[in-house]
Amino acid sequence: MRSAVFWPLRLEPRARPSRPMRVLSSPLAALAMLLVGFAVLKFLGQDAVAAFRVFFVEPFTSLYGVGELLLKATPLMLCALGLAAGYRANVWNIGAEGQFTLGAIAGSGVALFLGGELGSLTFPAMLLAGVLGGMAWAAIPALLRTLFNTSEIFVSLMLVYIAQLFLSFLVHGPWRDPAGQNFPQSKALDDSVLLQPLIEGTRVNAGILVALGLALLFWWFGSATAAGFRLRVSGLSPLAARYAGFSQRGSIWLAMLLGGGMAGLAGIFEVAGPIGVLQPVISPGYGFAAIIVAFVGRLHPLGIVLASLLMSALYLGGESAQIELQLPASVTGLFQGTLLFFLLAAELFIHFRLRRVRQGDP
Amino acid sequence: MTPRLRLRGIGKRYGDLAANDDIHLEVAAGEIHAVLGENGAGKSTLMKIIYGVTQPDQGTIEWEGTEVTIASPAQARSLGIGMVFQHFALFETLTVAENIALALDEDLKPAVLAARINEVSHRYGLPIDPERLTHGMSVGERQRVEIVRCLLQSPRLLIMDEPTSVLTPQAVRALFDTLRRLSDEGLSILYISHKLDEIRELCSRATVLRGGRVTGTAAPATETNASLARLMVGGELKECTLTPREPGEVRLQIQSLSLPTDDPFGTRLVDINLSVRSGEIVGIAGVSGNGQKELLAAISGEQPGREPAAIRIDGRDAGTLGPAQRRRLGLRFVPEERLGRGTVPSLSLADNCLLTGEAAGLLRRGVVHRAAARLFARETIREFGVRCDGELSAAQSLSGGNLQKFIVGREIRLAPRVLLVAQPTWGVDVNAALGVRQSLIDLRNAGCAVLVVSEDLDELFSICDRLAVIAHGALTEALPTAQLATETIGLWMTASAPHA
Numbered sequence: 136m137r138s139a140v141f142w143p144l145r146l147e148p149r150a151r152p153s154r155p156m157r158v159l160s161s162p163l164a165a166l167a168m169l170l171v172g173f174a175v176l177k178f179l180g181q182d183a184v185a186a187f188r189v190f191f192v193e194p195f196t197s198l199y200g201v202g203e204l205l206l207k208a209t210p211l212m213l214c215a216l217g218l219a220a221g222y223r224a225n226v227w228n229i230g231a232e233g234q235f236t237l238g239a240i241a242g243s244g245v246a247l248f249l250g251g252e253l254g255s256l257t258f259p260a261m262l263l264a265g266v267l268g269g270m271a272w273a274a275i276p277a278l279l280r281t282l283f284n285t286s287e288i289f290v291s292l293m294l295v296y297i298a299q300l301f302l303s304f305l306v307h308g309p310w311r312d313p314a315g316q317n318f319p320q321s322k323a324l325d326d327s328v329l330l331q332p333l334i335e336g337t338r339v340n341a342g343i344l345v346a347l348g349l350a351l352l353f354w355w356f357g358s359a360t361a362a363g364f365r366l367r368v369s370g371l372s373p374l375a376a377r378y379a380g381f382s383q384r385g386s387i388w389l390a391m392l393l394g395g396g397m398a399g400l401a402g403i404f405e406v407a408g409p410i411g412v413l414q415p416v417i418s419p420g421y422g423f424a425a426i427i428v429a430f431v432g433r434l435h436p437l438g439i440v441l442a443s444l445l446m447s448a449l450y451l452g453g454e455s456a457q458i459e460l461q462l463p464a465s466v467t468g469l470f471q472g473t474l475l476f477f478l479l480a481a482e483l484f485i486h487f488r489l490r491r492v493r494q495g496d497p
Numbered sequence: 498m499t500p501r502l503r504l505r506g507i508g509k510r511y512g513d514l515a516a517n518d519d520i521h522l523e524v525a526a527g528e529i530h531a532v533l534g535e536n537g538a539g540k541s542t543l544m545k546i547i548y549g550v551t552q553p554d555q556g557t558i559e560w561e562g563t564e565v566t567i568a569s570p571a572q573a574r575s576l577g578i579g580m581v582f583q584h585f586a587l588f589e590t591l592t593v594a595e596n597i598a599l600a601l602d603e604d605l606k607p608a609v610l611a612a613r614i615n616e617v618s619h620r621y622g623l624p625i626d627p628e629r630l631t632h633g634m635s636v637g638e639r640q641r642v643e644i645v646r647c648l649l650q651s652p653r654l655l656i657m658d659e660p661t662s663v664l665t666p667q668a669v670r671a672l673f674d675t676l677r678r679l680s681d682e683g684l685s686i687l688y689i690s691h692k693l694d695e696i697r698e699l700c701s702r703a704t705v706l707r708g709g710r711v712t713g714t715a716a717p718a719t720e721t722n723a724s725l726a727r728l729m730v731g732g733e734l735k736e737c738t739l740t741p742r743e744p745g746e747v748r749l750q751i752q753s754l755s756l757p758t759d760d761p762f763g764t765r766l767v768d769i770n771l772s773v774r775s776g777e778i779v780g781i782a783g784v785s786g787n788g789q790k791e792l793l794a795a796i797s798g799e800q801p802g803r804e805p806a807a808i809r810i811d812g813r814d815a816g817t818l819g820p821a822q823r824r825r826l827g828l829r830f831v832p833e834e835r836l837g838r839g840t841v842p843s844l845s846l847a848d849n850c851l852l853t854g855e856a857a858g859l860l861r862r863g864v865v866h867r868a869a870a871r872l873f874a875r876e877t878i879r880e881f882g883v884r885c886d887g888e889l890s891a892a893q894s895l896s897g898g899n900l901q902k903f904i905v906g907r908e909i910r911l912a913p914r915v916l917l918v919a920q921p922t923w924g925v926d927v928n929a930a931l932g933v934r935q936s937l938i939d940l941r942n943a944g945c946a947v948l949v950v951s952e953d954l955d956e957l958f959s960i961c962d963r964l965a966v967i968a969h970g971a972l973t974e975a976l977p978t979a980q981l982a983t984e985t986i987g988l989w990m991t992a993s994a995p996h997a
Contacts, residue, residue, distance in 0.1 A: 359867070361860045364851055374838040377799050378830070379852040380821030 144489045152485050160481035161431050161438065165445060167477040172470055181460060189459050190452035200451065202337025206409060208447035209339075210235070210401035210418070212346040214425030215443060216353045217397025219434040221390030223357070224366040225373075228391055230276065230291025231398040232422025233298035234269035238399025239406045240302055241268025243413045246328045247310070247321060258328050262403055269399015270392045272298060277391035281384045287391065295422070303415045310413060321413035330408045342404040347440065349397070354436040366390060398422055419450065427475045446471070499562035501526045501685045502547070502654055508555035509542055516542040517553070518709045524654065529676060529686045531696040531717060533729055534706035535926035540689050543706070544656050547687070548580045549573040574602055579652030581643045581660055587631040594627035597646045617648050622671035638786055648679075655679070656687045659924075661695060666954060666987040668784075673699055691729070691927050692955070693722040705729055730928055737934045737959055740942075744962070745775030748946035749796070749828075749915045750809040754816075756795055756802055764788035764970040766795060771948075771965060771972060773915065778937060778947040779975050780961035782954055784990050788970035789950050790833075793919050796948070797830040798823040811914045824853060827914025831904050831921065835897065839904045842893035846885065846903060847874040849892050856911050873910070881906030882932065898925035905933050915946045922956060934960050954983060966990055 172190075176183040194200045214231045221228050228234075242265030250257045276290035303319070312322040330340035357363040369376040369386040376383065405417055428446050432438030453467030500523040507520040517539045524530045534540045545551045547558070549567035557564050560576055567573050573580075587596050594611050605613070611627040618625050623641045631639065640660070647655060657676075661669045676686055676699065688700055696703055697717040705713045705728040713728045754769040766788055773779045783789060794800035796808060798820040805814035810826040820830070832838045840849040847870045851859050859870045874888035883903045885895050892900060901922070908916060921937065922930035937960055941947050950967075951957050957964055958978060965975035966989035973989055 359865050361851075361863045361865055364848075364860075364865055368841055368844075368852065371843055372837050372841040374834065375841045375852060378797070378820060378832055378838045380798065380819050380824065382819070 164477035194451040202339035211443035213401035215428035217394040219429040224370040226390035228394040233295035234398035235402035236298040237272040238265040238269035238402030242403030265403025269395040273395025503559040506556035531700035531703035538706040539709040577653035579647035580656040589632040621675040744777040749773040780957035783967035829908040829913035833919040840892035898929040
C-alpha cells in the first residue's frame with residue numbers, strides 16, 4: 136500500500152489496524168451525519184434546532200413512540216443479522232428486500248389459504264413458510280453463482296423488483312379480497328395469527344424479542360460454531376479456506392440461505408404484525424436499509440442491535456419531520472445515505488492515518 | 498583508494514528494538530561483498546537504508562567519497578545503486594517489458610526496451626520473454642525479471658538479497674559467472690545471503706551481522722563454514738543427520754496422475770508416478786513453475802482429480818476427495834504460502850489451529866472448542882520454539898520463520914500418516930531452518946511418510962532418502978539420494994519438455 140499526498144496532509148497505511156478507530160468509526164459516522172443533517176436543515180430554511188427536536192427527540196417522548204422505535208427496528212435487525220453473516224463470508228446478498236417480500240407472500244399464503252385446515256399449527260406454519268419463502272428467493276442467486284459464477288449482487292438485486300411485481304400481481308389479481316371494494320389487497324389475516332402488542336398503547340410485538348434472541352443466536356453461531364468459523368475464513372482468506380477443505384459452494388449456499396431466511400422471517404413478521412394484510416407495498420425499504428445497518432453494526436450482532444435502533448429512529452424522525460415540518464420524505468434517505476457515506480470514510484482510518492507533510496519528507 | 502560506499506556508525510531504532518547499531522561497512526569498486534546474518538540480524542534494515550527506503554537515526558553514508566543523504570530509492574538509483582529484492586512487486590496483468598518500463602526512471606520505446614531486455618537477459622544467462630504476462634509466473638521467474646530490471650539501469654553498486662534461493666545449480670553457476678564479470682567491469686556488489694558455501698566461493702569480503710551489530714568481518718575464502726557460522730549465530734551450527742533406515746509400507750501412492758490446467762500459464766501434469774513409504778523422506782526438486790504448484794494442489798486435494806485410484810493415501814483411494822476428507826485419511830500439508838493459505842493472516846494462532854485441527858478434537862459436533870484450540874496452539878508454540886506474543890497473537894504478526902515453525906508444528910502435532918511439505922525453510926533463518934528439518938527427520942524416524950517439494954537443493958540433499966525432479970509437469974523416477982550427483986539433478990531440472 137502506497138501513501139497518497141493531499142498537501143499538507145498525507146494518507147499513509149498504519150502498521151497495524153487501529154483498535155480505537157474500529158470501535159469509534161460507527162459513532163463518528165453517526166456524529167458526522169448529524170452535523171451534515173443540521174447544515175442541510177439550516178440550508179432548507181428550517182430552524183435547525185427545532186427541526187432536530189422534531190426529528191430526534193419528539194418521536195420518543197411518548198411510550199407509543201418508543202414502541203414504534205422497537206417495532207421498526209425489528210425487521211431491520213432480522214434482515215441485517217442474516218446479511219452480516221453472509222457479508223463476513225464475502226457473499227454480497229443485497230436483495231434482502233425481495234426475500235422479505237417473498238417471505239411475506241409465502242407466510243401470508245399459508246395463513247390465508249391453509250389456516251382452516253392447520254388450526255393451531257397455522258401460526259408456526261406461517262412463520263416457517265416465511266423463512267422458506269425468503270430462502271427460496273435467495274436460493275436463485277446462490278444456484279446461479281455456484282453453477283455459472285454469476286454475480287449474486289446483481290441477481291439478488293434484480294430479484295427484488297421481480298418479487299415486488301409478483302406481490303403486486305397477487306394483490307391486484309388472484310389474491311385480491313373479493314369483499315375489499317376493489318382495493319388491491321388480500322383478505323385480512325385472521326386475528327388468531329396476528330401478533331398482539333406487547334404493551335398496551337403501543338404496536339410493538341413479540342417480533343422484537345425474537346429478533347433479540349436471534350441476535351444472541353447469531354453471536355453464538357459466529358463465534359462458537361464450526362459453520363460460523365468456516366464462513367468467516369472463506370471471507371477473510373479464500374485460499375486458506377480451500378486449504379482447510381471448507382467448501383466454497385457450501386459457504387455461498389449457507390450465506391445466501393441465512394440472509395434469505397432472516398429476511399423472509401422479517402417479512403412475515405411485518406404482515407402478521409403492524410400491517411395485518413398483504414398490500415402492494417409492505418416495506419419502506421427495510422431490506423436495503425438493513426445493508427447499512429449491517430455495516431454500521433460492523434457486521435457484529437451486538438453492533439447490529441444498536442445500529443437497527445439508530446436506523447429505526449431515522450425512519451421515525453423522517454416521518455415526524457414530514458408531518459410537522461412538511462419536509463420531503465426523501466429526508467430519511469438523505470440521512471441514511473450520509474450515514475453510510477461517513478461510515479465508509481471512517482473505516483478508511485482503521486487501516487490508514489493522516490499525517491502532516493513536513494518539509495524534507497520523501 | 499576511496500571506497501565506493503562507506504557507512505560509518507549507522508544506527509536505526511524501531512521503538513525499543515535497535516535494528517541497526519553502530520554499523521561500519523566499506524565496499525570497494527568492483528568488490529563482491531557479502532552481508533551475512535540470520536533473519537532479524539538487521540540485514541534488511543541496512544539495505545533499506547542504503548537504498549533510501551528508510552533513513553538512519555545515526556551515522557553517515559559516503560558515496561564515492563562524498564557524504565550523501567539518500568532520501569528515496571529514486572535518488573539511490575540516480576546515484577547508481579540498484580537493488581534486487583527478495584519479494585517482487587510485479588503487476589500481474591502487465592507483461593515483463595511493461596513491468597520493467599514502469600520501474601525504469603527513463604522513458605524507452607517498447608521496441609528498444611524489448612531489445613535491451615533480450616540483450617541483458619541473454620548476456621547474463623537469465624532467460625525471460627519480454628512479451629510474457631507476469632501473471633502465473635513462478636517466484637523464480639519473477640526474480641529473473643527483477644535482476645534484469647536492475648541490470649538495465651547500469652548500476653555501480655548492486656544489492657542482491659538472497660538471489661540464488663530459486664535457481665538451479667547450473668543457473669547459480671551462470672549467475673556467479675555473470676556477477677564475476679560484472680565485478681570485473683567495476684560493479685560493486687553487496688551480496689546478502691546465509692548460504693555459506695556460496696559466500697565462500699563468490700565473495701572477497703564478508704561483514705557478519707548479529708542482533709543489529711557487526712560481529713566481524715572476514716575474508717570468506719580463508720574461512721570455514723563452521724567459523725562463519727560461529728560469527729553469524731554466535732555458537733556452533735548443528736548439522737542434521739539422516740541415519741539410514743529401512744522404509745515400511747507404501748503410505749502415499751501416485752499412479753498415472755495427469756491433470757489439465759485451467760490457468761493459461763499453469764503447467765499440465767503428465768503421467769506422474771511416485772510412492773512414498775512409511776519412514777522415508779522423498780524430495781521433489783525442480784525450478785519453480787514446472788508443475789510443483791499443480792502437483793501439490795493435486796495431492797493435497799485442493800484440486801481434486803477424476804480418477805479415485807490416481808492418488809492413494811494409506812492404502813485408500815483418495816483421488817477425487819477434497820482436502821478435509823484426505824486429512825481424515827491421515828494426510829497433512831504445509832503449503833508454500835504461509836500467510837493467506839497455511840494461516841488466515843488476521844486470525845490468532847489459536848483460531849488458525851481450527852483450520853486443520855479436527856483430528857485433535859478442536860471441532861466437535863459442529864462446535865468450536867476455543868479452550869482446546871488455545872491449549873493446542875500454546876503447546877505447539879512451546880514444543881517448536883515459536884517466538885510470538887502468545888497464542889492469541891495474529892498470524893500476520895509473526896516473522897516468516899516463526900510462522901513456518903508454527904505451521905509445521907501444528908501439522909506434525911496432528912499425527913500425520915503422510916506429511917506433504919512445500920518449501921519447508923524458504924526465508925527461514927539458519928537455526929529455525931535446522932529446527933524445521935530436524936522435525937521432519939524425527940517424524941520420518943517415527944514412521945511417517947514425508948514428501949518435500951523444495952527448490953533448495955542443499956536442503957533436499959541433506960534430508961531426503963530419495964529424490965525426484967519435476968520438469969515441465971513430468972516427474973522423474975525417485976532415486977536414492979546417495980546415488981545422485983548435484984549435476985545430474987541440475988541436468989534433469991533443465992531437461993527439455995517431454996513429447997507427450
